[in-house]
Amino acid sequence: xxxxxxxxGPVTLSEEAFLTINCTYTATxxxxxxxxxxxxxxxxxxxxxxxKADDKxxxxxxxxxxxxxxxxxxxxxxxxxxxxxxxxxCALSPNSGNTPLVxxxxxxxxxxx
Amino acid sequence: xxxxxxHPSWVICKSGTSVKxxxxxxxxxxxxxxxxxxFPKQSLMLMATSNEGSKATYEQGVEKDKFLINHASLTLxxxxxxxxxxxxxxxxxxxxxxxxxxxxxxxxxxxxTRLTVT
Numbered sequence: 196x197x198x199x200x201x202x203x204g205p206v207t208l209s210e211e212a213f214l215t216i217n218c219t220y221t222a223t224x225x226x227x228x229x230x231x232x233x234x235x236x237x238x239x240x241x242x243x244x245x246x247k248a249d250d251k252x253x254x255x256x257x258x259x260x261x262x263x264x265x266x267x268x269x270x271x272x273x274x275x276x277x278x279x280x281x282x283x284x285c286a287l288s289p290n291s292g293n294t295p296l297v298x299x300x301x302x303x304x305x306x307x308x
Numbered sequence: 309x310x311x312x313x314x315h316p317s318w319v320i321c322k323s324g325t326s327v328k329x330x331x332x333x334x335x336x337x338x339x340x341x342x343x344x345x346x347f348p349k350q351s352l353m354l355m356a357t358s359n360e361g362s363k364a365t366y367e368q369g370v371e372k373d374k375f376l377i378n379h380a381s382l383t384l385x386x387x388x389x390x391x392x393x394x395x396x397x398x399x400x401x402x403x404x405x406x407x408x409x410x411x412x413x414x415x416x417x418x419x420x421t422r423l424t425v426t
Contacts, residue, residue: 227412238314238401238419239352246412284351290412293405295342300351 197222201285201299208275208306216270216302218259218285226287228252228261228268229296233282242270242283275306310336312404314418321392321425329387329421331402337382338404342415343375346399355400358385382407392425399423 202217220226227246231239243252248263257272268285282303286296311334321327331341339360344352356377357365364377374396376388385404389396399422403415 227414229414231417236420236422238312239403239417241414241416244414288412288414293340293411295354295357295403296415298352303349 197226197287197289197297199285199287199297199299201283201302203300203302204282205303205305208304210277210306210308211274212306214270214272214275214279214304216283216285216304218268218270218299220266220268220285220287222266222287222289222297224290226289228259229286229288230257230259230268230270231284231286231298233284233301235281239284275304277306277308280304280306310334310404310406310416312402312416312418314402314421316421317419318422319424321423323393323425324391326388326390327392327423329389329400329402329423331385331387331404331418333383333404333406333416336404336406336408336416338385339382339407341379341385341402341404343377343385343387344401344403346401346420348399352401355387389423392423394425397423397425 198221229244230242232242243254245252245261251260282301285299313332341358343355358379360379366372379385401420403417
């Protein structure tokens with residue numbers, strides 16, 4: 196079945212460092228891909244999305260490009276801030292019916308000043 | 309943007325009692341809502357798919373008689389944890405997709421409900 200694999204955390208970075216969180220997927224067909232962010236004690240917020248190959252999603256300085264050839268959707272940010280500390284989830288939607296998202300296990304990011 | 313309101317945000321109950329959690333889509337209609345459970349420092353586990361006007365579809369291993377789901381309208385789904393026990397303590401999160409958005413549109417999540425059973 197469909198699955199999402201993302202890098203294990205936790206990831207600890209200094210403020211203004213470059214961030215990459217790897218995400219790869221396995222799916223039949225052409226899924227849509229998403230990154231969600233969860234701040235402590237809260238639900239998930241959509242960070243960015245891409246619905247077809249070579250699309251780049253971007254929001255709040257974060258970017259991810261849908262790479263069909265490598266089945267990847269890595270999350271990047273050029274300069275992280277303390278306020279970016281959260282758990283990041285990569286997810287896919289199979290695009291076949293009104294189905295739930297398939298989530299990766301999440302990567303906890305801690306940014307220190 | 310699309311907003312999903314989940315209530316209550318936290319609840320403490322005694323073992324053996326029941327707790328109802330509400331999930332509302334505030335500015336869109338959702339024929340389908342999804343209920344997830346999240347254990348500390350872990351990913352989201354899909355519990356069930358809530359379908360407006362019909363029975364919910366439960367994932368394997370989720371007791372349907374314990375976790376009662378009702379989706380009475382296009383904007384409201386409820387999850388009732390019946391006869392709660394300490395092992396039911398968890399973070400429950402609902403999500404919904406705009407019925408007009410198509411299958412590749414994102415899910416919108418509520419802020420979750422922290423349930424503690426004493």
